[in-house]
Amino acid sequence: MSVLLEFSMFPTSDDCRDGSSVSKQVSKIIDAIDKSGISYQLTPMGTVIETETMREALDIIELAYEQLDCDRIYSALKFDIRKNSKNRLKSKIKSVEKTLKREINT
Template sequence: MAVVEITVIPLGTESTSLSKYVAGCLQVLQQAGDIKYQLTPMGTVIEGELTKVLELVRQMHEQPFMAGAQRVNTIIRIDDRRDKQATMEGKVRSVEAKLVTPGGTV
């Protein structure tokens, strides 16, 4: 299973607000149904089988064009681990387990 971070940046839009384009990209993931994802302030993290996720990334990249953007810059980071199952939560838990504050807690 892959964990993929994607940031879709529409350029050449009528406004500096991009939330309608982000919503269009998230609709692609909602319609996919069996994909786990998390919206963050600067992008979206997707978890799933790499071939399916890459197809969804392509669809997300197309969304701003369909909404009138003249140019789209898409940034993708892929963590595709083959030695064991990787999940978004597992990656976060692994870091939190190693993060100890002076009081001994996370």
């Protein structure tokens, strides 16, 4: 099974913000995901991870949350779950590139 999860998570309370920037807090989350060994892709609006089970995906959300010691945290999650499939984090992009017959600059 392949569980693709796109999520964003960041503090909204002043106790964890540096003015309007949340990059320090988001960096803590990305560092933890990187150390977990889970495949991921950082985007300007969030992060996409791929796991083999829903439990693993939810564990990453909990891990991300644990990185932020803040009074208030915003998070949005989107799932794409597919049985009998894996490595979709890269294969979905390659499929579009093949259709376009060129590579998309990333």
